[in-house]
Amino acid sequence: MASLHTVVSDMTSTFNKQMEDFRKQLQGISTTTKDPSAKLATEFESFRLFVLDSLQALQSQVSALMNISDDQEMRSRHKMVLFHGIAEDDNNNPIGEVLQIVSKKLHLPNINEEAISRCQRLGKKLTGSKARPIIVKFRDMQVKENIWKAKTNLKASGVTVSEFLTKRRHSIFLQARKQFGLNNCWTKNGAIYILDSAGKRHRITCENDLHDVTPVDVSTGPEINKSNPGPSEDHDAGVTTRPKRINSKAKR
Known part of the structure; x- marks a missing residue:
């Protein structure tokens, strides 16, 4: 298209x-x-x-x-999130790694393997490359929402959680971060939000929308109110390639 x-x-x-x-x-x-x-x-x-x-x-x-x-x-991606920064080796079990993070760092021990319908590393492993993100699809939207709300507990852990944006939205989001600064852009349920120079929130649906908003001076401009942020922030929106179909041995 x-x-x-x-x-x-x-x-x-x-x-x-x-x-x-x-x-x-x-x-x-x-x-x-x-x-x-x-x-x-x-x-x-x-x-x-x-x-x-x-x-x-x-x-x-x-x-x-x-x-x-x-x-x-x-x-189709609303129940999916990406986990970044989880180390990988040949013996890694993606589901086990994710559940360990969810239990110990997100403090959600009640989420178990049955809550996950898909879990795999995204993309092809390359020698010497950094750890590939893990794409996780949950069976229930509420579980995904609980993960999303708890992701602030991952600060300083080296692990981040992001939405699995489409290629088009990922491109727009990267452009928004370049224009408005990291702290003034976030996503929620696939929607992109930015904060303008007056502190007003805007929902962005296409690249042209970015031209209609006055950029923030990232050195002095307003930042999102952390105590009342509105839509949950995602400063690390994920890669956008469609995952390969999981083989019959993978967890469904």
């Missing part, structure tokens, strides 16, 4: 360039001949505007479809 959006954008740019070149040629002919061909020039302009309107309508439809697809994909 994203590639189709790019194709339409490229088509529009190419069309504009070719039409502009043709219009210059037409104007040159009109000024060097006794008959300026005014009718041809008028018809050309009408055709140009028609094609541009058609391309803009197509672009809008593609954008709408992209939003629908992205929303559906994010809904």
Whole structure:
């Protein structure tokens, strides 16, 4: 879907360039001949505007479809979180590692293996690379919410918990952090929030929304009220590639 959006954008740019070149040629002919061909020039302009309107309508439809697809994909991830910073070796048991963190660091001992429907390392292991994040899907949304609320207990532990954002939202979130600072951006249930220079919260749905918000001076600007943060903060939103299907030996 994203590639189709790019194709339409490229088509529009190419069309504009070719039409502009043709219009210059037409104007040159009109000024060097006794008959300026005014009718041809008028018809050309009408055709140009028609094609541009058609391309803009197509672009809008593609954008709408992209939003629908992205929303559906994010809904399928609502019960998922990513655990970052858990060391791995060949003998690691991802479920066991996660449950140990949940019990000892998040102080949620009642969450057991039965609460997890999927648990695996994300991506391909590379020699010398840092530990891959662990993607965890819970059977019940409330369990995921309990994990999310308790993740502040992980401070200074080296382990973080983030939402499993789609590629599009992950890209927007990274751009938001670059513009507004780490402490003024967070996510909750797949939605991206930012704090502007006046301390007002904004929900971001596309990259263009970022241009409508006044950035915070990250050295002096407001930070999220830690005692009443509203949506839970996620300063470490996770990688976005879709996980490979788990084989029959993996925990479901």
